[in-house]
Amino acid sequence: MHKLYKVLSFTGILCLYSCGTYFNQPFSASPSRTGEFSASSKNLLDLPLALDPVEVAVYNFSDQTGQYKAIENGSTFSTAVTQGGTTMLIKALEDSGWFIPIERESLSNLSTERNIIRNTKQEYIKNLNPNEPPLPPLLYAGLLLEGGIISYDTNIVTGGLGARYFGIGGSAKYRQDRITVYLRAVSTSNGEILKTVYVSKTILSQALDASFFRFVKFQRLLEAETGITQNEPVQLAVKDAIEKAVRDLIIEGVKEKYWSAQGGVEVNEKLVADYQEEKSLDEATGLYERIFVDRPYKNNFSFSGGISLIDGDYSVNNPDYLARIEYQRSLTSHLNLGAALSIFKLNNENSFSGSFASLDLNTQLELLPRDDFSPYLYGGPGIAVELGDPEIASGQENLSSTFFKIQYGVGLQYLISPKFGFKLFAEHNILLNDEIDNLVNGKRDDYYFNIGIGFNYYFGLTTPKTSIE
Structure with missing residues (x-):
């Protein structure tokens, strides 16, 4: 009996210790909530105010990978990455405060609605009120933002570790994927590509489990197991990459004097200097977080x-x-x-x-x-x-x-x-x-x-x- 008590105690401790699995189980439905910030959201929101926000248009910023979600026996018809890249990019542009996004993704819907308003004014309002002002013109953009999600690489790193002895064991497994986005700014006056930025983001999946399997007495088998799996949301990774791309594009534009921050030269120089230091570290970091150095x-x-x-x-x-x-x-x-x-x-x-x-x-x-x-x-x-x-x-x-x-x-x-x-x-x-x-x-x-x-x-x-x- 004493031996059984020790085994049950060990199993209980194992269950409680396994990364708090049983303290984090979702037992009930959760209400809607405001979307999470990504790791790059704060850096984007902390940018200094723009001197003059620029009107920008985004027609399409979509998934260009053509990949579908992989499963053990093949793939599904569900795409590997989100198809809402354009919406995410417009939200990032709005949050930055440096751009005035103009609706272009659903331009046909906007044009149809404006035609309805214009016809209504002509048929009904014009006779009643001749001084009714006409429908104002659409804003036009000084910049077009193009690009998309160009790569989704799965299983760039996989691995794990496990051990089992006398019926007691545990293991840990992980997998890392990688998503890549390109974003370019195009001048609408002459079609010149002003700047192109390239950002990649890794996506981590982890699994931990522990198990106990042992005969505690004759014809009495005790078996227990616990585990937890954690997958970084792909949508949040795409949001992170897009927000960093927008921030990088802003600072690259400041560096080339396409636009400026409030506060003048001093603020611009500090912004660019901090960005150059960060960029140097990023460029010196290889695919598997390896730091590269010059050896002259x-x-x-x-x-x-x-x-x-x-x-x-x-x-x-x-x-x-x-x-x-x-x-x-x-x-x-x-x-x-x-x-x-x-x-x-x-x-x-x-x-x-x-x-x-x-x-x-x-x-x-x-x-x-x-x-x-x-x-x-x-x-x-x-x-x-x-x-x-x-x-x-x-x-x-x-x-x-x-x-x-x-x-x-x-x-x-x-x-x-x-x-x-x-x-x-x-x-x-x-x-x-x-x-x-x-x-x-x-x-x-x-x-x-x-x-x-x-x-x-x-x-x-x-x-x-x-x-x-």
Whole structure:
């Protein structure tokens, strides 16, 4: 009975812990509510007031992807993205305060209604009141806004994690889609395309679940499960992308002096400067939220410290110090060539202890040469030389003082600027004999490990700095 109580308690905790699933279940119908803000709504609404709002017309801003919702066995006749892009764009233009939207999507309906008004005035009002003013003309737009939703990419990232042990398990899964919109401003006076902006937005779906499956006693099976799935609304993602596109178009127009904010040059310059900083970060961010950096410097010095650990013929291996200075030169964007000078100590406690210097020649392969966080592989030949007399067990002789070796390793580097970066590395040094600890035993040669942390200083600007592609 006590065991059953513990199982039920665990199941209850599991249900309560699973992301509050049972506290967020919709048990009743909800009333209508005002639509949600997107992540870009506040940035759009916080723009300074326009000096002179511009009349704009939007005839069509629609789904150009032609995609339908995907299901396990094919697709449905329901579209993958909303067909109301024009309405969303007009709402964003209105909210910005920089534009006066003019009805053009349903121009035929507007024209029909105006004809009805005009005929009514002519037939009935004109005879009764000759001074009745005529129907005012339609506003005309100085700008046309064109474009649309041009891409909806599904499953650009998928993954998950799960585990199960003794009937208890859980898993997490996620999927990321991506939507892209283009928006361009066209002058109605000459048809010139003044500006085009391009915005993308990811759409995240997540699923978490946990389960319990176990026999609590003979012929008594307890099974429990809980879970939650969360899908970011596609409509809200489209709204977010459109609102950011409108904001970007406004600031691009300010930058090109097509229009201006109230407050004059000072407000305009601050608006453009903040936008340029944001745009630089966006342009340096890759598809999978990877930050790209320029690497215009061909040379670097590296200073590192860490530990060395021998793995030789003695059973007791103690870590000891490592200090290293290294020079490298880039041959290509992926390939570096360098030399490293190290001073380290190998320590077998009372059996052997000695200090050494090594000179290593390495070829280094950068796996992600344009990322700010980049793994790398390296390897090459080297030589280690003993410094002074080693401390060895009594009765043993110093067998050699020079040792040839081969080393290889892996590392991670994080660039905080084009000139400075931090790195971590782990290295395996394979000696070509069995004599470094002054004991020859068995068929395997001695080797040792180096683990360290350091920083790189880059210099020697040999290529001009260019903007991020």
